[in-house]
Amino acid sequence: MNTVPVLLAAASQVVTKEELNGIAEYYNYFGEMSETHFDAVLSGKEYSKHQAALIYHCCYLYFALAGRKGNSLAGLRRKLGLPKSVYMNSLKCISKKRINFIRDELSGAGKSFADVFKENEKYVEKMLVEATACDMPEDRKILTNLSSFEYEHPTDRSYLNKLNTNVVIEKLIKLYSEYNFERILLVQYTGSNIRVTPKNIPYLYNALKTVCEVLDVKNMPPLYVAPGSLNAMTVGSSKPIIVISSIALSLLSYDELLFILGHEVGHIKSQHVLYHSIGNFIPYIAGVIGNLTLGIGEIAVKGVLILLYQWYRMSEITADRAGLLACQNIDAAVSVMAKLSGYPPSRYDEIDNDLFLDQAVEFENFDKNAFDKLLKLFSVLYKTHPWTVMRAKELKSWYDNGDYARVYNTEGRRKVDRKPQNIVGTIFEKEIFCANCGKKITSAQRFCEFCGKENIYYK
Structure with missing residues (x-):
């Protein structure tokens, strides 16, 4: 036979x-x-x-x-x-x-x-x-003592520091807390979808376990499988969970699965989840309370929202880098982008990463015309994700210019033994808790995201 x-x-x-x-x-x-x-x-x-x-x-x-x-x-x-x-x-x-x-x-x-x-x-x-x-004995390199600062896009960290001290963002966090938006999402995903465990979809459980080991993340987040199109997301800033679509298990190879899970774990490692939740929360809250001015002025609010969504897009670039470090396979990382862009599953064996990356060059050529450049700018102004072809090109450039190798190679990585200077609200900070509700928070937040009370540890 x-x-x-x-x-x-x-x-x-x-x-x-x-x-x-x-x-x-x-x-x-x-x-x-x-x-x-x-x-x-x-x-x-x-x-x-x-x-x-x-x-x-x-x-x-x-x-x-x-x-x-x-x-x-x-x-x-x-x-x-x-x-x-x-x-x-x-x-x-x-x-x-x-x-x-x-x-x-x-x-x-x-x-x-x-x-x-x-x-x-x-x-x-x-x-x-x-x-x-x-039972696959992973040949992937464990990136011991890996810090997110080693691979984060500089604009991601710069914008995040600005958001940490912004008055409009503080008001949005209070609203987010008052409407219990995070609680609603957690109840929805944990109550309606399949929890992945060592006995329930062990293939997926072990993939996430591998990702956390490679990226040096000590606490493995809960993982759920939900119906829907090819996608994954992370919800919950204090106790994050990862949700991946069931179709991803059928459409992605093992290395591609590691990339998409590594992308989500990267968001957690860089502490993106709270502001991601705020970005996703804005359309909902604006529909409930009407024009979103927060007592400051519509123009000022819109300016901050543009900054928030600019940061959101840069944070996706950072997370893509984490995904690549997790799967350690640039071809798999780029092919995920091609699949997310709409490549038909029946033609997956025909995916040509080079041709897909060529699209990014064509897309960049639109910038030669001022009007086209303006159209591109406005088309992503309030979007949470960059153009997929540009994400692929950005990741490939990071890989080709030696930055990936610098992080990957032990000799090129430093052992993190002290808190970086001028960085607040990071994983290097000592744990603190809200004096009012007792929930874990960071010193970068002026108000507690859970009860809305002022944070006495605010820096």
Whole structure:
């Protein structure tokens, strides 16, 4: 039987392109799995950890479908140098329910293993990728002592410091607190969507765990899966949660998934979430109370809102950098941008990152005409995200100019052992709590975001 194309599709999700050639030889034996074939293929071969895990899970799937006992699998596991836990992950992800589904398909008249694998290609592929990712020994570099200041876009930090001391923003935070907007969002997402745990969608749980380890984030945020288009978001400034669309699990490769989760964890690490929430809150509150002047004047308020949305867009650039540091694969990062831009899923195998990046050059050429430049400016004035092609170009430039390598390489990164100068409201600050309600706050906020009372620790 020829199931190799399906298995290689699964392999392409979790191994590099260079590793695929090595794993293809092994898959040519699929259907004749035995100790003899294990020895024949493994003799003199060295497989990466990613390859070894996927080979094992593919063999487990075959043995389960064929109703064969797994004594040979134990020998294969030892030959591949895999831990015993890899077997438990096969049991967890390649479950009896899934095996029975494929067996039911096999019961159809005249169907072979190859027919069923081909007809259910995405189902089989997803199952194998999940099983492999659950126990995938990550080769990614852990960026110990990583500080967000090392990769933040300078405009992001500059604008954020201005927002921290702005009177209009303080009034918006008070309104945000009074309307309990954050509480509404948290109740909505935690009550209506699927919580990801080590037992519930372990593939996704382990992806987020990897991201947090790589980016040196000690407290892993709760993760939820929600219906909707390809997207992810972070809500809740005091106790943030990440929400990712269910379709992302089907449309993104493992490295792409790490990028999009790393992007969201980057927002948390840089403390973007409160002001992101304010930016998303403004249209809602403006609709409730009418013209948003806050007793200051419409022009002044609009000026601050423009600053807020300018910062918001710059914060997305910072988060993209965090995503790249998490996945450590520039091609995967750019391909996520292409998919977010609307590339049809049926054509994902045709994505050309270079052509997509060329669009950014064409887009920049609009600046040559003053009127077109003005149109571009006004089109994003109150938008939270930059143009996607420009995000991709900005990230690729950051990668190409050596800044990514500087942060990635241990020799190029400093150990953070003191609070940076002239920076307030950061992760380096000692924890403080509101004297009125007891909630955790930062010294950068003049008013508590939870109760609206004045912050006695305000700097």
